[in-house]
Amino acid sequence: MFSPKKLIALAAGAVITLCASLTADAASYRYDYNMDGVSDSADLQALGDYLLGRGTLEKDAYDSGDLNGDGKVNVYDLILMRQYNEEFSQKAPKGMWIASGYDGVRYFWWNGDKSLFCPASTGVSTDFTFTQEGSSLSLSLSTGGTAAASIKWLSDKSFQLNWSGTGTETFTYYGSYKINTTYDISGKYATSGKYGERWFVIDKLSGDHRKAGSNDRSYFSYFFDSGDLVLVYRDGSISKCGFTRIDRDHFTVTWPNKTTEKFTRRSVEVKDGITYINGILIANKTYALPESYAPGGLTSETNAAYNEMKAAATADGIPMWICSGYRSYSYQSQLYNNYVARDGKEKADTYSARPGHSEHQTGLAMDINYADDSFLGTPTADWLAKNCWKYGFIIRYPKGKESITGYKYEPWHVRYLGKETAKLVYESGLCLEEYLMITSKYS
Numbered sequence: 001m002f003s004p005k006k007l008i009a010l011a012a013g014a015v016i017t018l019c020a021s022l023t024a025d026a027a028s029y030r031y032d033y034n035m036d037g038v039s040d041s042a043d044l045q046a047l048g049d050y051l052l053g054r055g056t057l058e059k060d061a062y063d064s065g066d067l068n069g070d071g072k073v074n075v076y077d078l079i080l081m082r083q084y085n086e087e088f089s090q091k092a093p094k095g096m097w098i099a100s101g102y103d104g105v106r107y108f109w110w111n112g113d114k115s116l117f118c119p120a121s122t123g124v125s126t127d128f129t130f131t132q133e134g135s136s137l138s139l140s141l142s143t144g145g146t147a148a149a150s151i152k153w154l155s156d157k158s159f160q161l162n163w164s165g166t167g168t169e170t171f172t173y174y175g176s177y178k179i180n181t182t183y184d185i186s187g188k189y190a191t192s193g194k195y196g197e198r199w200f201v202i203d204k205l206s207g208d209h210r211k212a213g214s215n216d217r218s219y220f221s222y223f224f225d226s227g228d229l230v231l232v233y234r235d236g237s238i239s240k241c242g243f244t245r246i247d248r249d250h251f252t253v254t255w256p257n258k259t260t261e262k263f264t265r266r267s268v269e270v271k272d273g274i275t276y277i278n279g280i281l282i283a284n285k286t287y288a289l290p291e292s293y294a295p296g297g298l299t300s301e302t303n304a305a306y307n308e309m310k311a312a313a314t315a316d317g318i319p320m321w322i323c324s325g326y327r328s329y330s331y332q333s334q335l336y337n338n339y340v341a342r343d344g345k346e347k348a349d350t351y352s353a354r355p356g357h358s359e360h361q362t363g364l365a366m367d368i369n370y371a372d373d374s375f376l377g378t379p380t381a382d383w384l385a386k387n388c389w390k391y392g393f394i395i396r397y398p399k400g401k402e403s404i405t406g407y408k409y410e411p412w413h414v415r416y417l418g419k420e421t422a423k424l425v426y427e428s429g430l431c432l433e434e435y436l437m438i439t440s441k442y443s
């Protein structure tokens with residue numbers, strides 16, 4: 001028989017040898033002698049009882065409790081377990097955790113000095129830092145507040161925080177996620193997909209969505225897990241979705257049921273009767289300009305962009321001039337009425353805008369060389385189609401998009417958007433209505 005002293009010395013030796021390999025492995029924290037699903041100090045009692053001959057261990061309990069893997073559950077395991085318990089109780093939370101039980105559902109990203117939590121109810125995230133001593137946590141919030149809690153680990157994938165004086169919150173491990181700010185998708189979006197048109201408002205790490213025209217909102221907070229978008233709803237349900245960025249203003253989300261929804265950034269602002277979508281002034285059949293809107297000519301930015309484009313065209317041996325630039329409300333009114341008198345209203349609407357609906361009133365649009373079919377197929381038409389985006393313009397009424405723009409193909413009509421946006425629209429292959437997910441229809 002070993003003397004008690006010798007037993008302890010041996011056990012200590014075993015601990016030293018085994019610790020190095022086992023402490024790094026979170027799974028080794030799992031022991032469940034009383035089979036209640038968690039590894040905690042109640043297991044210490046169960047193991048003690050067993051070793052003292054006061055109880056038995058079921059096979060699973062026996063297997064999970066053979067911590068040093070020598071095929072037996074004995075006092076060596078007891079000593080290891082005590083050590084693990086000690087380390088475990090002092091373990092700091094790390095990674096992404098979904099919490100519930102105190103302030104509804106919220107997620108916590110434990111990441112040392114850059115931690116944050118975000119309740120699904122408000123979606124407003126709060127940054128915090130924390131320090132830990134034993135099982136006591138002290139949080140210091142970016143809002144200026146502080147909070148204290150004690151931590152109790154239930155397993156390596158679950159712990160509880162007992163917030164001083166306010167209640168208990170249970171945390172479930174989500175993953176070792178890292179917040180990546182390149183995935184900021186703040187903004188207002190219109191979507192299209194199986195659910196029809198929906199509107200999403202996303203602000204920092206939260207958002208809500210509703211069906212177009214409905215006020216019934218579903219609120220969520222979100223984070224990115226590698227490339228996947230994870231939505232955490234107020235009821236605690238989690239949707240892990242595929243996420244594909246298309247360009248600055250578009251992305252698609254593939255929901256857990258595999259349906260795909262396309263998101264289009266679209267924030268609408270109406271100022272003095274003028275509609276701006278994502279800051280882009282819109283004049284089409286849906287959106288009219290007031291009679292009072294009269295820049296009096298091309299805007300200086302549009303003019304400068306045209307001059308740059310013309311210089312480049314000239315250098316390429318391409319003739320270019322403006323055959324029609326700015327047109328006032330009253331001039332457009334005259335034009336349109338003449339066309340109606342000649343061809344009838346239905347026909348006139350396919351090629352001429354009603355007063356207030358003409359892009360020429362914006363001071364941002366112009367017709368190049370010939371505003372009729374004689375322009376088709378000319379070297380200038382080809383050059384314009386290939387190059388105008390480089391100077392901030394788009395062909396506003398492209399071929400094949402007639403039913404969306406509401407106008408026949410007009411290779412001569414260009415619209416100034418600025419270089420960045422013109423490039424995006426050009427590369428998307430979409431017309432401006434599609435790009436912004438808006439309509440062009442007289443009401």
Ligand SMILES: [Zn+2]
Nearest residue numbers: 360366367413
């Ligand atoms: Zn035009």
